Amino acid sequence: DVKVTQSSRYLVKRTGEKVFLECVQDMDHENMFWYRQDPGLGLRLIYFSYDVKMKEKGDIPEGYSVSREKKERFSLILESASTNQTSMYLCASIPSGGLIQPQHFGDGTRLSIL
Amino acid sequence: EDQVTQSPEALRLQEGESSSLNCSYTVSGLRGLFWYRQDPGKGPEFLFTLYSAGEEKEKERLKATLTKKESFLHITAPKPEDSATYLCAAGDDKIIFGKGTRLHILP
Numbered sequence: 001d002v003k004v005t006q007s008s009r010y011l012v013k014r015t016g017e018k019v020f021l022e023c024v025q026d027m028d029h030e031n032m033f034w035y036r037q038d039p040g041l042g043l044r045l046i047y048f049s050y051d052v053k054m055k056e057k058g059d060i061p062e063g064y065s066v067s068r069e070k071k072e073r074f075s076l077i078l079e080s081a082s083t084n085q086t087s088m089y090l091c092a093s094i095p096s097g098g099l100i101q102p103q104h105f106g107d108g109t110r111l112s113i114l
Numbered sequence: 115e116d117q118v119t120q121s122p123e124a125l126r127l128q129e130g131e132s133s134s135l136n137c138s139y140t141v142s143g144l145r146g147l148f149w150y151r152q153d154p155g156k157g158p159e160f161l162f163t164l165y166s167a168g169e170e171k172e173k174e175r176l177k178a179t180l181t182k183k184e185s186f187l188h189i190t191a192p193k194p195e196d197s198a199t200y201l202c203a204a205g206d207d208k209i210i211f212g213k214g215t216r217l218h219i220l221p
Contacts, residue, residue, distance in 0.1 A: 004157070042201075042211050042212060042213035043158075045208075090157050092157075099205070099209060100146040101146070102148055102160040102163055103209070104160070105157030105158045105159070107156050107157045110155075
């Protein structure tokens with residue numbers, strides 16, 4: 001069974017801090033995704049990566065960057081955290097073969113920016 | 115613009131009271147429609163994939179169906195443990211998620 005692990009379940013940071021969210025998958029998947037989930041807005045794609053060192057912007061990339069130095073790890077970086085980035089962040093992965101496949105999700109990181 | 119719309123936003127049912135959740139989509143060239151279940155504080159868990167109109171999939175008390183404009187998730191004789199948020203997602207070259215239906219089954 002695919003396991004997607006997000007390093008923190010809960011995180012509290014201060015405005016202006018640089019924040020790192022980590023995600024690791026154990027199934028050698030090529031594609032990895034970062035979403036944020038907010039009440040009333042659903043899941044919105046921030047960035048995705050289709051290979052090591054490769055990335056594509058999603059629908060809401062502003063204020064975020066990503067890093068994929070190894071195939072199994074995909075990091076989301078909040079360059080200078082702001083209160084409007086308080087949210088639930090979800091990581092997902094799928095194997096190669098197109099983006100229209102069931103996604104395997106981690107259990108999320110609930111991030112609060114004070 | 116491609117869209118996925120779920121209704122209702124929330125649904126409360128008595129245990130054993132069957133019902134359906136709706137997912138309507140405007141995606142040209144649909145290549146897949148997905149249903150997920152999400153429990154509080156957890157990530158979405160994959161339930162079904164549907165690829166073409168007329169297709170149906172079943173798992174325990176859940177049955178998903180697909181037409182050219184919408185998908186239904188039918189819940190037959192639900193139990194309290196079926197309480198969750200159900201997400202629909204669809205796409206051609208990228209996946210779009212609906213906002214979900216919060217289902218609460220009362221014992």
